[in-house]
Every structure is written in C-alpha cells, then in structure tokens.
Amino acid sequence: MIGALEIVVLVALAALAVYGVVMTALNRPPDVWTKRAVGVVEALLLVQAAIAAVRIFGGVTLPETTTFLIYLVVSVCVLPIATQFATAEPTRWGGMVVAVGAIATAVAVWRLQGLWDAGA
Numbered sequence: 001m002i003g004a005l006e007i008v009v010l011v012a013l014a015a016l017a018v019y020g021v022v023m024t025a026l027n028r029p030p031d032v033w034t035k036r037a038v039g040v041v042e043a044l045l046l047v048q049a050a051i052a053a054v055r056i057f058g059g060v061t062l063p064e065t066t067t068f069l070i071y072l073v074v075s076v077c078v079l080p081i082a083t084q085f086a087t088a089e090p091t092r093w094g095g096m097v098v099a100v101g102a103i104a105t106a107v108a109v110w111r112l113q114g115l116w117d118a119g120a
Contacts, residue, residue: 005048006113012041013106020099029090030083034098038083042076045105049076052112062119068112075108 016037023034049072062068082101086094 002048002051005044005051006109009041009044009048009109010106012044013102013109016041017099017102017106020095020097020102023095024092024099027092028095029092030086030094030098034095035083035087038079038098041102041105042079045076045079045109048109052116060119062115064115064118068115068119071108071112071115075105075112078105078108 019034019037023030052068052072056062056065056069079098079101082097082104086097086101
C-alpha cells in the first residue's frame with residue numbers, strides 16, 4: 001500500500017469523525033455537507049482499495065491475504081452504510097453515527113496497513 005495515501009485517508013477519517021461529533025454537539029441532523037464529506041473520504045478509500053487490489057492480484061503475497069481482502073471490503077462499505085443509517089431518519093444523533101462509522105473505518109485502514117507490513 002502507499003504510506004502517504006494511508007496518512008491522508010486516516011486524517012480525512014479523523015476530520016470526518018470530528019465533524020460528526022461537532023454536528024451532534026450543535027444539535028443538527030446530517031445535511032448535504034455531511035454527505036459530501038463522506039463522499040470525499042469514500043473516494044479516497046476507493047482509490048486505496050483499487051491500488052491494494054491491483055497489487056494483491058498482481059502477485060504480492062501476504063501471510064493473511066483473505067483477512068486483508070475482508071478488511072479491504074469492510075473499509076469501503078462501512079461509511080456508506082453508516083451514512084444511509086444516519087440520514088434515513090435525520091436526528092441530532094446522525095452525526096454521531098457518521099463519526100462512529102469513520103472511527104470504525106479508520107481502525108480497518110490501520111489494520112490493513114499492519115497486515116500489509118507483515119507481508120512486506
């Protein structure tokens with residue numbers, strides 16, 4: 001994986017989590033800006049997933065390839081599901097749902113890097 005891209009993704013996820021907490025503290029439901037922020041972070045995650053998938057299927061061997069691929073899928077799927085859940089019935093807690101989704105995704109990305117480093 002690309003170390004610089006991982007750092008950018010983790011910083012973006014942290015910023016999204018803080019944004020979600022702030023929206024909750026301000027007693028505001030998720031709005032169009034929340035969806036746009038999630039979209040930007042999701043685009044970064046998709047780029048990271050595409051690069052990782054190309055490298056895996058291109059011949060890089062990892063000790064736990066299946067686990068790596070599962071984390072890769074999870075890292076891409078969690079935020080859209082959390083956003084859908086947060087905006088289905090907009091309440092002040094929607095921002096917290098997005099924040100928790102961002103934190104969970106950050107953990108998955110961090111774990112992806114650990115699995116990648118184990119195979120390098």
